[in-house]
C-alpha cells in the first residue's frame with residue numbers, strides 16, 4: 001500500500017458490522033459520511049460509519065509479506081516433540 005493511502009473500514013451505523021475495508025488517499029479521506037450502505041446483517045440500508053483501520057492490522061499485513069523464518073506449528077505438536085528429545 002502506498003504510504004499516502006490509508007485503509008478505511010466501512011461499517012454499519014446500526015449494528016457495527018464491518019462491511020468492507022477500502023484504501024483511500026489521505027487527501028481524499030472523509031470520515032464524516034452521510035451515505036447509506038447495505039448491511040448484510042440488518043438486511044437493510046443503514047447509515048455508514050467510516051473509521052481508519054487499526055494500526056495493528058496494517059502492521060500485521062506487512063509482517064505477513066515477510067518470508068517466514070519458522071513455520072507455524074500447533075503448540076501441542078511442538079511440545080510432544082520436545083518431550084521425545
Ligand SMILES: [Zn+2]
Pocket residue numbers: 012013014015016017039040041042043046
Ligand atoms: Zn447492520
